[in-house]
Amino acid sequence: MHSPDPARLAYTGPDGFPRVIPIGFLWNGTAVVVCTAPTAPKVDALAKNPHVALTIDTMGPPAKQLLLRGTASIEIVDGVAPEYLAAAAKSTHGDERAAFEANVGALYEEMARITVTPSWARFYDFGAGRLPMFLRRLVEPGSA
Numbered sequence: 001m002h003s004p005d006p007a008r009l010a011y012t013g014p015d016g017f018p019r020v021i022p023i024g025f026l027w028n029g030t031a032v033v034v035c036t037a038p039t040a041p042k043v044d045a046l047a048k049n050p051h052v053a054l055t056i057d058t059m060g061p062p063a064k065q066l067l068l069r070g071t072a073s074i075e076i077v078d079g080v081a082p083e084y085l086a087a088a089a090k091s092t093h094g095d096e097r098a099a100f101e102a103n104v105g106a107l108y109e110e111m112a113r114i115t116v117t118p119s120w121a122r123f124y125d126f127g128a129g130r131l132p133m134f135l136r137r138l139v140e141p142g143s144a
Helices: 041-048 082-088 094-107 133-139
Strands: 007-012 018-023 032-036 051-058 064-078 110-125
Touching: 007 032, 007 041, 018 041, 032 082, 041 064, 041 110, 082 094, 082 110
Parallel strands: none
Antiparallel strands: 007 018, 007 051, 032 110, 051 064, 064 110
């Protein structure tokens, strides 16, 4: 949950087809928060259909994956959402971080804070043997 790598957020686009986008994220202890411009296409799409899926993974070795499904809620906030800066701070440090924050502060008059409240979660740790059932059946015959 503290990975600097982006999550992958899946939602239903306005044409009814799925979309998957990489996006920076912050775990606040109960939900995943992502932030974007209020004019981003995902904001309108999520307002119409808030059901989402989200994947956070590390390629490893060993590979680990957290899969979430849940509901997104949107709040438009003045200026830059603090969660956006905190998510960026996972991979940006020192002078680079200060420059990033200054640039973002000058760019955004407001942001959309999207909070994904999980209703289902699954964690796979391939190094610890926590595998999806279909893979477990391949590597451990008779485990059905």
